[in-house]
Amino acid sequence: MRQNPERRTALIDAAIEVLAGQGARGLTFRAVDNQAGVPIGTASNYFANRDALLVQAGRRVFQRLDPGAAVIGEALALPRTRASVERLMHEMVERITGFGSGFLAMLELRLEATRRPELRKVLTEQIRENLQANIDFHLETGMPGDARSVEMLYLALNWLITEQLTLPEVFGEGRTKELVAAAVDMIVPPR
Amino acid sequence: MRQNPERRTALIDAAIEVLAGQGARGLTFRAVDNQAGVPIGTASNYFANRDALLVQAGRRVFQRLDPGAAVIGEALALPRTRASVERLMHEMVERITGFGSGFLAMLELRLEATRRPELRKVLTEQIRENLQANIDFHLETGMPGDARSVEMLYLALNWLITEQLTLPEVFGEGRTKELVAAAVDMIVPPR
DNA sequence: AACTTACCACTACACTCGGAGTGGTGTCAA
DNA sequence: TTGACACCACTCCGAGTGTAGTGGTAAGTT
Numbered sequence: 001m002r003q004n005p006e007r008r009t010a011l012i013d014a015a016i017e018v019l020a021g022q023g024a025r026g027l028t029f030r031a032v033d034n035q036a037g038v039p040i041g042t043a044s045n046y047f048a049n050r051d052a053l054l055v056q057a058g059r060r061v062f063q064r065l066d067p068g069a070a071v072i073g074e075a076l077a078l079p080r081t082r083a084s085v086e087r088l089m090h091e092m093v094e095r096i097t098g099f100g101s102g103f104l105a106m107l108e109l110r111l112e113a114t115r116r117p118e119l120r121k122v123l124t125e126q127i128r129e130n131l132q133a134n135i136d137f138h139l140e141t142g143m144p145g146d147a148r149s150v151e152m153l154y155l156a157l158n159w160l161i162t163e164q165l166t167l168p169e170v171f172g173e174g175r176t177k178e179l180v181a182a183a184v185d186m187i188v189p190p191r
Numbered sequence: 192m193r194q195n196p197e198r199r200t201a202l203i204d205a206a207i208e209v210l211a212g213q214g215a216r217g218l219t220f221r222a223v224d225n226q227a228g229v230p231i232g233t234a235s236n237y238f239a240n241r242d243a244l245l246v247q248a249g250r251r252v253f254q255r256l257d258p259g260a261a262v263i264g265e266a267l268a269l270p271r272t273r274a275s276v277e278r279l280m281h282e283m284v285e286r287i288t289g290f291g292s293g294f295l296a297m298l299e300l301r302l303e304a305t306r307r308p309e310l311r312k313v314l315t316e317q318i319r320e321n322l323q324a325n326i327d328f329h330l331e332t333g334m335p336g337d338a339r340s341v342e343m344l345y346l347a348l349n350w351l352i353t354e355q356l357t358l359p360e361v362f363g364e365g366r367t368k369e370l371v372a373a374a375v376d377m378i379v380p381p382r
Numbered sequence: 383a384a385c386t387t388a389c390c391a392c393t394a395c396a397c398t399c400g401g402a403g404t405g406g407t408g409t410c411a412a
Numbered sequence: 413t414t415g416a417c418a419c420c421a422c423t424c425c426g427a428g429t430g431t432a433g434t435g436g437t438a439a440g441t442t
Contacts, residue, residue, distance in 0.1 A: 002417060023302055025216040028401060039419050044403065107302060110357040111214055111295065124360045131361070148373055155374070156343060159350035166301040169315045170322070182339055183346070186378050193390060219428060230392045235430060 002045045011036050011043055012060045015053055019108045020101035027053070054112060055119050061106045062126040065096060072137075080142045081191055086184040088143075093157055093180050100165050107162065144191035156183045193236045202227050202234055206248045207255075210299045211292035218244070218299075245303060245310050252297045253317040256287060263328075271333045272382055277375040279334075284348055284371055291356050298353065335382035347374045 002008070014036035018027050027050070029043040036042070047053040071091065078084035096103050106123075113120040135150045160179055163170055171179065193199075205227035209218050218241070220234040227233070238244040262282065269275035287294055297314075304311035326341045351370055354361055362370065 004417075007418090021306075023216070023306070024214050029403095030401065041403085041420075042418075045417085049402095104302065104305065107298070110353070111298060111302075114295065114357060115212075115214070120358060120360075124358045127358060127361050149377075151370070152347060152374060152377055155348075155350040155354075155370075156346040159346040159353070162301070162350070162353075163346075166305060167311060167315045167318060169311075170318050179342070179346075183343060186340075186343055195390070198391090220430090221428065232393070232430090233391075236390085236392095240429085 001048070007038070007042075008046055009060075011038070011046055012053075012056050013064075015043075015057045016061060016064075016105040017101050019057065019105035024108050024112055029053075051116065051118070054109065054116065055122055057105065058109050058113075058119055058122045059126065061102050061109070062130060065099060065102055065106075066130075067092070067095065071095075075137075076141065080144065082144050082184065082188050085143050085145065085188050086181055089153060089157060089180050089184055090177065093161060093176065096161055097164060097176075103161055104165055107166075145188040149187050149189075152187045153183060156187070192239070193233075198229070198233075199237055200251075202229070202237055203244075203247050203251045204255075206234075206244055207252060207296040208292050210248065210296035215299045215303050220244075242307065242309065245300065245307065246313050248296065249300050249304075249310055249313045250317065252293050252300070253321060256290060256293055256297075257321075258283070258286065262286075266328075267332065271335065273335050273375065273379050276334050276336065276379050277372055280344060280348060280371050280375055281368065284352060284367065287352055288355060288367075294352055295356055298357075336379040340378050340380075343378045344374060347378070 011032055015027060015032050018031045018035050022031065029047075029050075030040055032043040032053070033040045043053070047056070075084075075088055078087065109119065109123060113123050131151070131154055134154070135147045138145065138150050139147065157180065160171075160176070160183070164173060164176055202223055206218065206223050209222045209226050213222065220238075220241075221231055223234040223244070224231050234244070238247070266275075266279055269278065300310065300314060304314050322342070322345055325345070326338045329336065329341050330338065348371065351362075351367070351374070355364060355367055
C-alpha cells in the first residue's frame with residue numbers, strides 16, 4: 001500500500017470526477033488511473049479494493065464541499081436579517097453547483113450506501129455533522145429562523161440542486177435564484 | 192423483438208428492482224432475467240440494448256408512482272384547509288416511501304440521464320407533467336397555497352424521501368411525519 | 383382434419399471486453 | 413546500500429452482449 005499523500009488525494013479527486021461523469025458503473029481502478037493521468041495500476045497500489053476507494057471518496061467530497069473560512073467570516077459581518085440568509089443561501093447553492101461533480105458523486109455514493117453499511121456509516125456521520133454545524137452556526141449568529149428552518153432549507157435546497165444538476169430543464173437554470181429566494185421567504189420568518 | 196406485453200412489463204418491473212437493489216452498475220440483461228425469474232437471454236429478446244431498457248424503466252416508474260383515482264377522489268372530499276394539505280402530503284410521502292425501490296430507481300435513472308440525452312428527455316417530460324398536474328390539481332381544488340407552494344413542497348419532500356431512503360439515520364425514520372408537517376406549516380399559508 | 387404460418391419461450395454459445403491483481407524493473411533519496 | 417515508490421507488462425478471470433437455433437403452441441387456412 002503506497003503512501004504518497006498528494007498522489008492519494010489526486011486519485012481520490014479523480015475518483016470523484018469518474019463517479020460524477022460515468023457513474024458508479026464506471027468507477028474502476030483503470031478509470032481512476034486514466035482520469036488522474038497516472039499509469040495504469042497505480043490506483044490498485046493505493047486502495048485495497050473498490051470499497052476502500054468509495055469510502056475515502058465519501059469523506060473527501062464533504063471536505064471539498066465545506067465552505068472556507070472566508071465564507072464564514074463574511075457571514076459574520078452580515079446583518080441578522082432575512083436578506084442576509086437569502087444571500088448566504090444563494091452563495092451556498094452557487095458554491096455547490098459550481099462543484100457539480102462533487103454533488104453528483106455524493107448522490108452516487110448515497111445510492112451505493114444503500115448496499116454498503118460502512119459507506120453508509122461514513123456518509124451519515126458526515127452529513128449529520130454538516131447539518132448540525134449549519135444549525136449551530138445559524139443559531140449562534142442569531143440569524144432569523146430556528147433549527148427547524150435550517151432543516152427545511154437543507155431539504156428544499158438539496159433537491160433544488162439535484163434537480164438543476166440532473167434535469168436542468170425541469171425548472172430551467174434561470175429560475176435557480178428565484179427559487180432559492182422563494183424558499184427563504186417561505187421558510188425563514190421576517191425579522 | 193418479442194411482443195408479449197405482460198412479460199415485457201414484468202421485465203421492466205424487474206429492471207426497476209435491480210436498479211434499486213444493485214444500482215445502475217448492476218443493471219444487466221442477465222440480472223433482469225434473474226430478477227424476473229425468466230430464462231437467461233429473455234431480456235435480450237425484448238430490448239434492443241441497455242439504453243432501451245433504461246428509457247422504458249424511466250416511463251414505468253412514473254406510471255407506478257402515480258396516485259390512483261382513489262387518492263384523487265379522497266382528496267376532493269377533503270375540506271380546503273391546511274390540515275388537508277398536510278394529510279395529502281403525508282399520504283404521498285407514505286405512498287412513495289412504500290415503493291422505495293421505485294424512488295431509488297428513479298434516482299439512479301436521474302444520474303444516468305446525466306450521460307444519456309434520450310433518457311434525460313423522457314425523465315424531464317415525465318417530471319414536468321407530474322409537477323404541473325400537482326399544481327393544477329392544487330389550484331383547481333382551491334386548497335390553500337399557490338403554485339409556488341406546490342413547487343416548494345415538491346422540493347422539500349423529495350429530498351426528505353431521498354434522505355430517509357438512502358441515509359435513514361440522518362433524521363431517523365421516526366421524524367418523517369414531523370418533518371412533513373413542518374414543511375406544510377411553513378410553506379402553506381393558513382386559511 | 384391436416385397443413386401452415388407465426389410467434390414466443392427457452393437454450394446454448396461464440397465472441398469480446400474490461401478489470402483485477404501481481405511481479406518485476408527502474409529510479410531516487412536517505 | 414537499502415528501501416520506498418513509480419511505472420510497466422502480462423496473465424487470469426469473469427461477465428455481458430447479441431445471435432442463432434430448437435421446440436412448442438395456437439390460430440388460421442384449405
